[in-house]
Amino acid sequence: MKRRGWTVLLGAVFVALLTWQSLSVKVAYVALGPGPTVDTLGSVDTKDGEQRIITASPDHSTESTGELQLVTVRVYDEVELARAIFYWLSDEYAVVPRELIYPSDQTDEQIAQQQTEQWTQSQSSAETAALRVLGQPVRVVVTQITPGSAADGVLEAGDVITAVDGSPVTSAQNLAAQIATQPPGTEREITFTRDGKSEKAKATPGDGGQGSAFLGVSLEQQQDNPYDVKINTAGLDIGGPSAGLMFALGIIDRVDPADLTGGLNIAGTGEIDDDGVVGPIGGVAEKVIAAKDNGATVFLTPEANCPAAKGNVPDGLTLVKVGTLDEALSALSALREGKQPPLC
CATH class of the missing domain: 3.30.230 (Ribosomal Protein S5; domain 2)
Incomplete structure (x- = not known):
């Protein structure tokens, strides 16, 4: 084989090796x-x-x-470039930055x-x-009162909170959301059950930080099964x-x-x-x-x-x-x- 032929052949092999190596490199992406x-x-x-x-x-x-x-x-x-390209071209997969699935700070x-x-x-x-x-409703039960809070002297451990301003309380999350609808310092009407008797009382949530209203109760959800x-x-x-x-x-x-x-x-x-x-x-x-x-x-x-x-x-x-x-x-x-x- 002439020198030029050997040069072309070696060049082609070199390019193939480089291409294979580059396609085998793992990329900072994952496939879903x-x-x-x-x-x-x-x-x-x-x-x-x-x-x-x-x-x-x-x-x-x-x-x-x-x-x-x-x-x-x-x-x-740990997807190689070649597979990443395959996944990217497929309609059944998505290729996203690895950071979205595996944050570097965790x-x-x-x-x-x-x-x-x-x-x-x-x-x-x-x-x-x-x-x-x-047919089994959630009972939002007070377990602890924060001293000096809006609930102090109004609610007691064991009270079941049933409504805020007449709107039913369906979960602890729902109660927090209802309290948050008004700014701190707004008087609210709390309906609760104590010793089997329904009662109502006024409470004025304070500022729990960052402008959020804070009633001052720890809660437990109870539900029959x-x-x-x-x-x-x-x-x-x-x-x-x-x-x-x-x-x-x-x-x-x-x-x-x-x-x-x-x-x-x-x-x-x-x-x-x-x-x-x-x-x-x-x-x-x-x-x-x-x-x-x-x-x-x-x-x-x-x-x-x-x-x-x-x-x-x-x-x-x-x-x-x-x-x-x-x-x-x-x-x-x-x-x-x-x-x-x-x-x-």
Whole structure:
């Protein structure tokens, strides 16, 4: 081979090596893709064998013919440039800066702990919201009074706060929100139950800092659970808050004799608070794909997530818009009756 031929060949090999090396370099991005789905009405494998995810006492437990799937997002970390390009070109994945998923000011252990705490809280709020629908209201009970505060001399430990200025108090969070609607120094009427008797008293919340009104009470939420509802997620490797809505629906369906699913495979997502308000979550574009891949025909979508979900919805999947647990239940009722629920 002539010298020029060797030069071209060696140059081509050198370029190929450089290209391969550059494509193998890990980038500061992660990929988000469709993750596994879990039927909250189904079972999970645990160290003690297969167990139901949501259970109730035998006297109250019912069965349904469909599914209520929670959906997840799988995170692909330590992505090479070549794979990042593949994910970026795919309609099923999103490529985002790693900093958005793994903030540099937190350790991996701290992030994992936060995900676990959110996961646990989502189940607690789901149970609270579901039991309220099932006829078990929340009692907001005073456990301690801050000396010198607005509540000092007005409320006592053991009082159950039922209203502020005539508006019902439905949770500790709701009470804080109602107190915050007026600036510090505004007189408020507090309705409470003491020793089984309803009473009313005036209190003027002070400044709790940064201009927020401070009543001066420590609270505990109490709620009856006559159905002995329990959520068992020991066999699930999932974190974050986004399964709240589907857990709440699963609890109601486990206890309510009516089959909420109507035989349909229904998926959904959304954070939920104690009052049943459904909040937006991340990764909804990938979650709708996961739902469709696992046979769902309906996807319950937090209202704020509708624009992102609509941009990636697969054929055959109906996006139902929900803002509260009550709206989700109304939407499922409409589907069972053959009517069209509110759509994204």
